[in-house]
Amino acid sequence: MAVLTIIAGVPLYSTVQEAVAWARANGISGSHTHGWQGQTGYMGGTSHNITTQGPTTTTFTQQTSTMQTTPTPQTTSTTTTTSSGGGGY
Numbered sequence: 001m002a003v004l005t006i007i008a009g010v011p012l013y014s015t016v017q018e019a020v021a022w023a024r025a026n027g028i029s030g031s032h033t034h035g036w037q038g039q040t041g042y043m044g045g046t047s048h049n050i051t052t053q054g055p056t057t058t059t060f061t062q063q064t065s066t067m068q069t070t071p072t073p074q075t076t077s078t079t080t081t082t083s084s085g086g087g088g089y
Helices: 016-025 048-053
Strands: 003-007 010-013 031-036 039-044
Touching: 003 031, 003 039, 010 016, 016 031, 016 039, 031 048, 039 048
Parallel strands: none
Antiparallel strands: 003 010, 010 039, 031 039
16 A cells, blocks of 8 residues: 555545545545645545544554453351350350
8 A cells, every 4th residue: 555645644545445445444435535745645535524533533453462360269258156155145
């Protein structure tokens, strides 16, 4: 993929196919154009407002770690009181 530049956190691509693929990966559709250094660049989303105000503006991979836990054993404490005779509590 040839990214020409980044505008408002969104990549501007050299081909419409790259822009549409980016849009699809970010939950939007279509593409629109921007002029950049004398050439036409393509950005995902049908308009710049939709692209920058949408649910996401970048594709990223979130790594999660799996924490393995060992259950804490339940401890039961039993107290036995015996009384022989009077005065027991």
